[in-house]
Amino acid sequence: MRQSPAAAMSAAPEPVTPASQTLLEVVGLSRRFALGRGRKASQLHAVDDISLRLRRGESVGLVGESGCGKSTLARLLARLIDPSEGSIVFEGRDIATLSARSFAVSGERARIQLVFQDATDSLDPRQTAREAIAEPLVRLRLPGDVEQRVQQLAQEVGLPPELLGRLPHQLSGGQRARVGIARALAPSPSLLILDEPTAALDVSVQAVVLQLLARLRRDRGLTYLFVSHDLNVVRLLCDRVLVMYLGRLVEEGPSQQLFDAPAHPYTRALVSAIPGRAGERIELTGEVRSPIDPDPNACRFHGRCPVGTDACGRSMPLLQVVTPGHRVACLLAQGSV
Ligand SMILES: Nc1ncnc2c1ncn2[C@@H]1O[C@H](COP(=O)(O)OP(=O)(O)OP(=O)(O)O)[C@@H](O)[C@H]1O
Ligand SMILES: [Mg+2]
Structure with missing residues (x-):
């Protein structure tokens, strides 16, 4: 007998990840930004009730259109900003409850590093490459000879040692990206959160930096959360993909399954727009809902969804398992309407 999609979904068990393989587990994570005052006060829901798990050594892509909350999620996980709600258990400890000050001096601070989109913005224009790479080693009082570590890190990321005395503006985009990566690697992290690390680079330089990132992950056994607009890159680099829409996680699955x-x-619609992909492109029309005080009882994609029904405007879909490891938050995909 054929099962309905919903029955098949509830019958499909979530694969159990042994606790030792889980590097990071996020439950019910939200971040709202207060806007305006008094009667005009409102809340922008940048990240809304997100739960996810990263396994040790995997590379996970985070995609979604501009403003959907990718960088806010990245900053929350790196504890650069405080969550409004939720837990972030990293290497067995909830870091969401730590104050910014306690986090700054915690062991976890070194173990989660963020690489920003444009190294030009994240590097201090008055700091040489050497100083930029050495800074986390000195700040976190890590053992070992600083100059020797800087030299090793420069070599690891392919930055010629004679460039270490240069300021950011005296380096090319690709060299600046290498400095940003070396600086992030300096405290020997286990998790690298890469927020569009190659978006500011020329295409040919992008490819080289992506190869470097892939090699570093292999060599160091790193876990990546890789934020990108470029789905072709995500497909190449990531084992799994998370899709965000207006602050919420709407789909999660193994790369191949999610793209195929x-x-x-x-x-x-996102996949249909990947350059070079066969098949018809799905154009989204309709209005993008506002992340400000959104309706808690409607799918955020409702109104723009090409297949949505009235029911989608009355109920917020939650992530459910489609096949093991593949979850989707859509009433239609779940066969609920
Ligand atoms: N400090 C802040 N105060 C108020 N709103 C903010 C703040 N930071 C982010 N936002 C809002 O939160 C939402 C998510 O922004 P975010 O930068 O996380 O999106 P993104 O997915 O990274 O976008 P992009 O792809 O353009 O980088 C946006 O509506 C943004 O305007
Ligand atoms: Mg961003």
Whole structure:
């Protein structure tokens, strides 16, 4: 007997990840920004009730259109900003409850590093490459000879030692990116959160830096959360993909499955727009909902969804398992309407 999609979903068990393989587990994470005052006060829901798990050594892509909350999620995980709600258990400890001050001196501070989109913005224009790479070693009082570590890190990221005395503006975009990566690697992190690390680079330089990132992950056994607009890059570099839409996680799955058989109508549209992909491109029309005081009882994609029904405007879909490891938050994909 054929099962309905919903029955098949509830019958499919979530694969159990042994605790020792989980590097980071996030439950019910939200971040709201207060806007205006008094009667005009409102809340922008940048990240809304996100739960996810990263396994040790995997590379996970985070995709979604501009403003959907990718960088806010990245900053929350790196504890650069405080969550409004939720837990972030990293290497077995909830770091969401630590104050910014306690986090800054915690062991976890070194073990989670963020690489920003444009190294030009994240590097101090008055700091030489050497100083930039040495800074976390000195700040975190890590043992060992600083100059020797800087030299090793420069070599690891392919930065010629004669460039270590240069200021950011005296380096090319690719060299600045290498400095940013070396600086992030300096405290020997286990998790690298890469927020569009190559978006500011020329295409040919992008490819070289992506190869470097892939090699570093292999050599160091790193876990990556890789934020990108470029789905072709995500497909090449990531084992799994998370798709965000207006602050919420709408789909999550192994890369190949997600790109070959996207289950959420939003992911289908994203995938259809990948350059060079066969098949018709799905154009999204309709209005993008506002992240300010959004309706808690409507799918955020409702109104823009090519296949949505009235029911989607009355109920917020939650992530459910489609096949093991593949989850989607869509009433239609779940066969609920
Ligand atoms: N400090 C802040 N105060 C108020 N709103 C903010 C703040 N930071 C982010 N936002 C809002 O939160 C939402 C998510 O922003 P975020 O930068 O996380 O998106 P993003 O997915 O990284 O976008 P992009 O792809 O353009 O980098 C946006 O609506 C943004 O305007
Ligand atoms: Mg961003």
